[in-house]
Amino acid sequence: MHWWSNDGVRLHARDYPGDPGAVPLLCVPGLTRNARDYAAFAERWSGARRVIAVDLRGRGESGYAKDAMSYVPLTYVQDLEALLAEQGIGRFAMIGTSLGGIVTMLLARPARGRLAGALINDVGPEIEAGGLSRIRGYVGKASSWPTWLHAARAVEEANRDVYPDWGLQDWLAMAKRLYRVNTAGRVVLDYDMRIAEPFRVPGAETGPDMWSALAGLSGVPVAVVRGERSDLLGEKTAQRMMAALPEAELVTVPRVGHAPTLAEPEAEAAVGRLLDRIDRG
Template identity: 35%
Template sequence: MLLPTCAKGDIVTNGISFQEHRFSSSDGLQLYARDYGHADPQTAASLPIVCLPGLSRNSRDFHRLAMQLSTQPQRPRRVIALDYRGRGSSDWDTDKSRYQLPVEAQDVLSACENLGIAKAIFIGTSRGGLILHFLAAMRPALLAGAALNDIGPVIEIAGLLQIRHYLQAQQPLQSFEQAIESLKKTHSAAFPALDDDDWADMAQAIFREKDGVITADFDPALIEPLKSIDADTQVPDLWALYQGFQTMPLMVIRGENSNILSEATVLEMGKRHPGVKVVTAAGQGHAPLLHRPDLLTDMTAFIDGIS
């Protein structure tokens, strides 16, 4: 979907603008971010929000959430959404070994430095939540609070295997209508709560038109580390890094049908952080769409409870 541009590099969609930013990583890649609410003087009075997407996803995943949070009447927020290296409008890395969590965490720090973010509330979906575990250890003062969307210190191997399967199975398509049908075929059993607009938005976020075909918008090399795992693979846990969240407000969203974040892990997260706010995304799997009305209410309450 092509969006009209306006002055100063802003993009306007549905009457709401965001600014596009391109900046350099510490090792010289050109990375991309969307900046919502930057032009509203009211947003300067509140903490900004930084949104971190999943493994193969990008800033477009957060478009509807960012529009909602940046225009809410009583307390609009500045919302930043990032494309990591190898995703969306950011450069692909020629050194594929650098597609790893500590490097991507450093890229988030570079983004915050370039965009003037000294402290923010962070939302991390899936891999974005894993990156937040690293940031909580690397730069705890940057995080005023964190929301982990369907991710925690323990990742279920069955979920990783399913992610590998559907990412490897994605083939170029002829239209976005085909992309929507492909997503429904793969994910509808885990996401009965989604409506037609949600599926259309998901397709626009995941896929991009390139050379006349619709393709997934990420470097295929991202899948390589998943190719070596099997049902017996022991995935290292991140409980030691999870301790970094002890000093800040924490929210955990679990998809009711998630196969990545188990109920047992969420229970243990609550024991180790007694103040954690736990929310179940009814009728959603991995990973929940946060702009849905039930989750938006909980997200807004959590965010406004911080500052």
């Protein structure tokens, strides 16, 4: 489905139908990712409930922004509020990976009373310097490949420490989530390279006060999923998040870095427990 942002960008989401009486899930992907990241997740959890996986502006099938400085979390929050209003969605829950988790935290206070629960996947109010440096090192750098196999090998080279147990089919599947085929027949990254521009402004990658934003999730069911090998969400930050949200659950996915796919047994079980808590009200 499509909707329009306040500044005239045509935005896209994949809408997986489900029981209209159940709390729907709004799924928000990471910085360079898109709605395809949630395809397997949506197939697993839709039916019992509606699942909406969004393409943030500048990604996937969403339009590119005229102003590159609109590629910031607070604008993404406004885009999602426009989606919720257009769809007439009252109560909902959020699944946010990396940047999507930041957006989830920032939306918590504006959506107070409507947000039924949230899963924050491998991100926190503080981002580890090493992980942030790694992201700055690759975001906005175009690459193209003649075949999907070439793209998969490039993805493997960049991420083998994140998913040390993956095989070729896993890398091919990830490449097809990250890349698209352009009009010249080349396999290219599926996002606007200008999303890197706000990263030149210190703090633009998150929000003004992320610990205050996290506190907006108090009183609702929350799960925090962390990759054991994550370089973005440190163990100390994760424990501080638990102290800030005493009723939240922290789940660590072994032998995975940034970020868990949410198909891992530990993560899938955490999703199930979170949804049970949400459905119990």
